[in-house]
Amino acid sequence: MLKLANLQLGQKFTLMLLLVFLGGIIASSVALSSVLNYNAQTQLTTKALMLMETMNSVRDYTTNQVNPELVDRLSTEFLPETVPAYSAREVFETFRGNPIYADFFYKEATLNPTNLRDKADGFEAQLVEQFKQQSTTQETSGFRRTPAGDLYYIARPIKITKASCLECHSTPAAAPASMIERYGSSNGFGWNLDEIVGAQMISVPAEKVLKSARQSLLLILGIFVIAFSVAIVLVNLWLKRYVVRPLNRMALAAEAASMGDPGAEFTVNSKDEVGKLAEAFNRMQMSLQMAMQRLERYREGRRNSGDFTSK
Template identity: 90%
Template sequence: MPKLANLQLGQKFTLLLLLVFLGGIIASSIALSSVLNRNAQAQLTTNALMLMETMNSVRDYTTNQVSPELTHRLETEFLPETVPAYSAREVFETFRGNPIYADFFYKEATLNPTNLRDKADGFEAQLVENFRQQGTAQETSGFRQTPAGDLYYIARPIKITKASCLECHSTPAAAPASMIERYGASNGFGWQLDEIIGAQMISVPAEKVLKSARQSLVLILGIFILAFSVATLLVNLWLKRYVVRPLNRMAQAAEAASMGDPSAEFVVNSKDEVGKLAEAFNRMQMSLQMAMQRLERYREGRRNSGDFSGK
């Protein structure tokens, strides 16, 4: 690699721009990637929270509207439609029936559920354990990998806060016979008041949103690189025309003047620093010519006076 001092002015300027560009592209890509990822996560969070609150509304409607209307039947038979968790899950499964939303998931993941479809998997069980250990945590979120692709989830602890919940989940003997007949007596019992028994989870597909963020990053960086390339080309053309070429002409004129060419002249085409430098060279050349003329007249006078020493 040639030494910096051996590079031409245009090459030095291009190298400087390249270094500035590389630093700028690295810093801007990191900052832009962070901003786009935050925006993508904010969009995912908004979608997930909207669905979560919708499911909570279904739960509230089931508790306040559906269950009271079916109280007389609950005395003789178990109706899962009166269970808020069951209603919310069924409504969401209907929602997922639309192919557009097939990759959205809702689950009240429970360590010891009555309905085994609510059984927490390994990942969900760890979230429940985290809620139990933290005690006061109200919500957690993040990304998880599944066969359906990357999902963004929001999870909230499910805590037994009402003694009425234990009517069906304390012991098999206390539970309605119709519930035992439907789900069996092996699961969903032994719950305790104020115990965190599961996690309410909503999961939304993240791949499309994250892919869109990555595409935006590539597009913006591509525009930035293109703009820099054009700017570098224009700067080099300008530098060559208004700086390098005038300096080369001045160098040639200075070379000619040093060889004694009295017609050598530094052309002044501008009023900038390069033009001022050319004017200074012209004044220096005129001063040199005047000095040479005075010296020649002095020598001529000495010769005419008979002094041929040449001193």
């Protein structure tokens, strides 16, 4: 294995930057993944809540505008289109024809529905029970597993707030005969005023949330990689020009001075640490040259003194 001490200065610096980069990428990936997942959920939640409010508007329109116009006919005939839940479901299916909303699903999951297509499954039934136990909770969201894959859902409680709803859901005897003929008398009865009977839910495949987050994460990390790669190149160029090259020239000058070259000198115009090192080297070189000159004069004096004594 190559030892760190055997590496060049530029290589050591690059290795250090790479280690810092890898550590930063790992840490930022974890943090960014959490933030981007949250942002993706927030965006989908906003869109889902807008759809839910639209469905509530359809329900209110059906109850307050459509039903009064058909009150005489409804006294003898049951029309599914006048049921708010039915209208909302059908309108939402029209929404799903738009590619933007094709992956969204809408359901009024009910514990005891008239139409069994609205029957709450085990998970949905637990949500309804939670709404019953925590009456102050007006909304919940999260992920759930299904045979078709994981789903991200948003749910709100369905509460009976109008007595008119009980005309069809109190007892089979009070319900229109045509409704009994269509759905039977076993389901959708026994509801009470102010009772939470179900959960209004909009869901979307979890992969849609994760895919959006992954795309954003890859884009951001890609920008980081490109920016850091450019930074490494620029730092290495700067290091080579202002540190490595001056140090190499200084080493050559020091080697020449060690071989007895009195003219070995190194010049750097910068005022940074390399410039200070060059000034110190030149002072040392000057001091060494003066010392060599004094030594040479001392030797010359000794030789002259020896010649005079011999005479």
